[in-house]
Amino acid sequence: MEKKEMAVKTEDAVGSSSFPCYNYSNLYPFSNAFDFSEVEKSSLGFMELLGVQDYSPLLELPQLSTVSVQSHHHSTVTVPSDNGKECSEVLNHQPATPNSSSISSASTDAVNDEQKKTLDQAEEDDDDDDEGQHKTKKQLKPKKTNQKRQREPRFAFMTKSEVDHLEDGYRWRKYGQKAVKNSPFPRSYYRCTSVSCNVKKRVERSFTDPSVVVTTYEGQHTHPSPVMPRSVVSSGYANNFASVLPLGNYLSQYQQQHHHHQQQKLLVNTLSSLGFPYNDSSSPKNAVFIQERRLCSNQGTNAFLRDHGLLQDVVPSHMLKEE
DNA sequence: CGAGTTTGACCGGCGC
């Protein structure tokens, strides 16, 4: 079993939750062999629009940890944290924990969550009817104890920016802010404002590098982005605005598009064409594979195949090639 | 006035 250092899990930066977090330095692990200036040229305007002062130095961020990819079916993420302790995450076809979602069911979790939420709400209403205003100040939900709360798969991205809340094409409502332990920077909680869309995101600054914003997305949008450039609309990308960002947001959009395994292949080929040495089964592409499998539904579309994927917004067309 | 933000309280999970 071959090991590759390629991705990042920022346990320290994003809290105690166990989920992968990518930064660009690891998604672009072979910067010497790839001319990033082309990517920067094509996306710089959007980066400025988004308030990102400088994202290219992300390529120089130190690797926070390593990921040991063992196979498509089972990989262990070993994360040496700053204090030397290790934690690990197992990415399986089966849920690693009762809380985690399997890959195939990821897209349905939002629905299940919503249904459960609705049910809880209904039961809560019943309780209120029975007990009236038994809470002095607030009527909070009586949470169900017999079932663990289902967590959506999450993506975390690190972005070097002075702006905490980066515009990504969706509208968000802030619903909370918490101080983060051992960090001078608070964590903000946002929820997608669209009705019936259960996507959340957390935004916080890395206390190890205050210039880096860690944005964590949870769930999948059930609607198109309300903010779409014309080119994006005309090219058939419904909720694709964030694809103008480098690979981090590309992954987010890729997740949202419900792409199928076959599209993954093109993704890898596309990445390969960009200079990523994705040549063997143990190469960094597995990081994309594993994460994508956790997040994508079984129902794939072929939009990715038709349109070269989302990278076309970032990468000059001549750098993309068909399979 | 509606939409979004702030902020303190509350809840559940987890470790000790």
Place this chain on the structure above:
DNA sequence: GCGCCGGTCAAACTCG
């Protein structure tokens, strides 16, 4: 059982 902590709620508030 207790305390800590992450996550969420919702009243009050701000803003356009």
